[in-house]
Amino acid sequence: MARYKTVSKQLFHKPYKYKDQDGSWKYITKTLEWLWKPIFFKRPQADLVRNRDYSFVDNGQSLSINTLGKRTRCTFESQPFSEYLDGSWNLGTAKLIELKGLWYLHIPVTKAVECFQKENVRHVVGIDRGLRFLTVSYDEQGKTEFVSGRKITAKRHKFLKVRQQLQSKGTKSAKRRLKALSGRENRWMSDVNHRISKTLV
Structure with a gap:
């Protein structure tokens, strides 16, 4: 939507102009209907909000994701990620992308740590x-x-x-x-x- 809004604004700033029969210049505002081809994304991706668009179910063994059709469950490589599901980490908005036939879900994680103490600095x-x-x-x-x-x-x-x-x-x-x-x-x-x-x- 953001890309189409940008293109629409760009088209609006460049109206089509032509000379009328009386020699005067006429201007026609361009809309998205002037696009010959739809906007194409080489690597489509979707932003998924935690606990709304994606969530971990079955004790963290499966991933539940919203799709255009219905909500679906899928398995994932849980071994490297299991430590972030112990409840001490906050999971943010994830990005679902496809690369060479494989799907990846990039999830930012944050964790509260102890305050930095200057007196503990030695080097x-x-x-x-x-x-x-x-x-x-x-x-x-x-x-x-x-x-x-x-x-x-x-x-x-x-x-x-x-x-x-x-x-x-x-x-x-x-x-x-x-x-x-x-x-x-x-x-x-x-x-x-x-x-x-x-x-x-």
Whole structure:
């Protein structure tokens, strides 16, 4: 609904104009009927409100979800999520999405913890993130740690060049190669960030 409202407002600000027989300009306000194709979402998702659109039943073994037809029950991978159903966590509005034939329900969880006590702090470390240096850390003892981003930038530039060359060819084999490369840079960068964060900790 929000997307259609946005498009409707955009169409309203760009009326169709034409010259009448007497030479004067005429304006017609555009509505959603001017759309040639309906709005399409590549990855549809639904927001589900806790205890209204979704709930856990059968002692947390099944998930009850509202659908367009009727309310339905389904099983899920409960092992990693069982600790959040002990009553001490608050479950928020979930997002139901579909990816490569599998359905995922993203549920934000919150929990009240003890107040932060300044007197319990023994060690303070400041961390700065950037591009030239991915991280720079400094503590109260004067210890510093620099992680250079030069090699990272060079490798990302290499990924970019390879993608540009394959896209310029446009052959079937080039497209297959692009598909194989898709996501490789993101996975590699995630691994780099993970190793850096472990080093900092």
